[in-house]
Amino acid sequence: MPKKTKAIKITDIKSEKPWLKKAKASVYEIETREVKKTILIICEGQTEKLYFESFPVLTLTVEAIDLKGESKLKLIESTIEIVKNSIKIYDEVWCVFDMDFKRGEKEFADFDNAITKGKNCGYKIAYSNDAFELWFYLHYQYNDNKNHRSFYYSFLSKEWNINYEKDGKKYNFCKSVYDKLNNDDKASQEKAIERAETIYQAQVDKKYHEQNPITLVSELVKFLNQNKRK
Template identity: 40%
Template sequence: MTNRKPKDLDKAWKIRQMTNKRELGRREIRNLFYIFCEGENTEPEYFKCFPINTETKVTAIGLGRSKTALVEKAIDLLTKDGLMKRQANFDPDRQLWVVFDFDFRGDVKEAGDFNNAIKLAQKKGIRVAYSNDSFELWFVLHYQYQTTALTRREYYQILSSKLNCNYEEDGKTKEFSKSLYRIFLTDQPTAIQNAKRLHDSKFYDYFCDQNPCTTVYELVEELNKCLRT
């Protein structure tokens, strides 16, 4: 994964915050979501497509960073805007989230990085939608209850078959990512049920040992509370 340059990230964040402030001045916003994602297309575009109500504002941004580096950059951006104040109490009206994978590549240091990233976020009052090993596990759970650990490529193969495309090449593009919410919506209740069941079965394992497991369903449930009626 190629990290986005710090100046580019800071500029993108400032632009989003300027837009947010203009919107906050025009309408009453009761629920704020700030979602910082590892991926630059799949995750942010998926979450931005939730049809939220006019009292909710969702800011989802892909930082192109993973684990601790992602959490630290999210904290940096939020702190500069004063959004970390009182966050240790997990303000329900201003939800801060990070979304990232374990994405194990054979380096033993990655396990510690993954565990530390989750603990750091939680300590700072930031909620974590983590996946072990890949975010695509969340999508696969729309179709099946998955108890066997798979590689990222194996998840891609399942999705390629289900979606009738080359997911690794075409499914990761920004334009295709914008269609993911619609594609998976019908089976979303099944995915939530499967993800909860899987998470419960791994609850007593350390984060890096919870494979397969995803807590993306927790963020999805929070967004679902703010859908248009």
């Protein structure tokens, strides 16, 4: 007489255990998952590099390079070489530089040609005139007068209780600027963006070197903000 066998419940079969089945990705997960982008920011100084690296971005990888004061056109040419020789594919390339009146007419041509060439390469150009520090200044006040960078250095020295020209360019201080502005009740990044845009719109039809004061750093800041941790 054949041996009796115990009936096996379907739910007892290991592969059929509901909690052992591989869960499928939900529609919600698929729709909300973002692809992490990589952007390249080419700067002409440590101040800019460390400031942009301080943004707490989540859906973005920021690679910032300090080219240490190259001429504007040379900075664009170096950017072309960096992009061409990199194994990475950058979703966006930003070039950040400012004017320098020390060289007069030669500097004007270098500034204008660099912006034009950079745009023709498809790069985003966050230029300032006269200085990058105008962007910091606009966190506190609106000003549409032409000022030499010494004006902004003097203002920041008083506001931050530091000799900005001497100590404001040092590594540790540069790393602290983003948080310093973010935690200062008197400073407002939102207002700085509004002020920068107002100044730009009043001069958009002028030649690049004639736009003064001007800063398009606000455009890069807005982009980084879109990718910040909430």
